[in-house]
Amino acid sequence: MWEEFKKFALKGNVMDLAVGVIIGAAFGKIVTSLVNDIIMPIIGLLMGGVDLSSLQYPLGDASLNYGVFLQTIIDFFIVAFSIFLFIKAFNKLKRKEAKEEKPEPPAPSKEELLLTEIRDLLKQQKNG
Numbered sequence: 001m002w003e004e005f006k007k008f009a010l011k012g013n014v015m016d017l018a019v020g021v022i023i024g025a026a027f028g029k030i031v032t033s034l035v036n037d038i039i040m041p042i043i044g045l046l047m048g049g050v051d052l053s054s055l056q057y058p059l060g061d062a063s064l065n066y067g068v069f070l071q072t073i074i075d076f077f078i079v080a081f082s083i084f085l086f087i088k089a090f091n092k093l094k095r096k097e098a099k100e101e102k103p104e105p106p107a108p109s110k111e112e113l114l115l116t117e118i119r120d121l122l123k124q125q126k127n128g
Contacts, residue, residue: 028079035075 008014036053044050055067108116 027082031079031082032075035071035078039074039078040071 040052044052052067052070055070056063056065
């Protein structure tokens, strides 16, 4: 079982996935900071100096923090849009590589050449 786990854990795809998760987590922190520290203060300023993160609706002893929820939604859309742009650029590069690496069709085998000759001879006999 240990050997099977090592084979699984050390596969290239698993390592790529792990690196992607780590980079994604770091990217998420950057986007969260961008939303909380730059975008939301600007939006709050445009709304007359309102701090959106402090917006809440009291419910007895509890409160609905809908300002924080709005920040999280904006955070999500920025992450989703960034990933969309990244995937779009990645796919464009892959298509470009695919066009450049278009392999030429393989040369016909001896059997195919022989069958082509036979076909051509039969056509000549039929027409002639």
